[in-house]
Amino acid sequence: MFFMRHGQSVFNVVHDRTGRDPQTPDAELSALGMTQARKAAMQLEGRRITAIISSPFTRALQTASFVAEVLRLPIEIDPLVSERGVHSCDIGSPASVLRARFPALAFSALGGGQWWPPQNESARTLQERVHAFMTKMSFEDRAATTLVVSHWYFINAATGACPDNAEVVEVRV
Structure with missing residues (x-):
C-alpha cells in the first residue's frame, strides 16, 4: 500500500x-503544493497503483486529483483517512461545498453531517480510525x-513515517 501526504x-x-495557526479551515494547496503534487504524480507513473483513496479535505483532494489525472484512475473518498483534528485546517468543508468544488467526485461516503474529526481528537481515537481503515483494507485484494x-x-x-509534503511512503500489507 502506498501512502502519500498532500502537497504544501x-x-x-x-x-x-x-508557528501560529492562521485560522484557515480546510486549507487549499499553495502554489508550491500544486507543483509538489504534480511532480509526485509524475513519479508515481509506472508504479503498480490500481486505486486511489483520498481524505475529503480539500488539500488532499487537490493532490489526489493530480495523481488521478496522470494515472487515469478514479478517486474514492474515505473520511477514515482524514487528518487528526488539531488545527483550523482540520475543520472540513460540508459535502455540499466539496461537491461544488469537485463536481466529478462522489461524496456519498460523507453522509449529510460533519465528517471530519472533532478538534482536539485524541491519539487513541486517531489510532482507532487507522485500525478501522487498515482492517477494512486487509479484506481487499x-x-x-x-x-x-x-x-x-x-x-x-499507520506507518510510523514522518512524511514531507507530497512524499510517498510504501508499506507491505
Whole structure:
C-alpha cells in the first residue's frame, strides 16, 4: 500500500514560518503544493497503483486529483483517512461545498453531517480510525496496489513515517 501526504497547503506556509495557526479551515494547496503534487504524480507513473483513496479535505483532494489525472484512475473518498483534528485546517468543508468544488467526485461516503474529526481528537481515537481503515483494507485484494492520499498524523499513525509534503511512503500489507 502506498501512502502519500498532500502537497504544501496555505496553512503549512504560514504555520511553518510563524508557528501560529492562521485560522484557515480546510486549507487549499499553495502554489508550491500544486507543483509538489504534480511532480509526485509524475513519479508515481509506472508504479503498480490500481486505486486511489483520498481524505475529503480539500488539500488532499487537490493532490489526489493530480495523481488521478496522470494515472487515469478514479478517486474514492474515505473520511477514515482524514487528518487528526488539531488545527483550523482540520475543520472540513460540508459535502455540499466539496461537491461544488469537485463536481466529478462522489461524496456519498460523507453522509449529510460533519465528517471530519472533532478538534482536539485524541491519539487513541486517531489510532482507532487507522485500525478501522487498515482492517477494512486487509479484506481487499487491491490493498497492496492502493494509493492513500492523506495527512501527516494519519500516515504517521499507520506507518510510523514522518512524511514531507507530497512524499510517498510504501508499506507491505
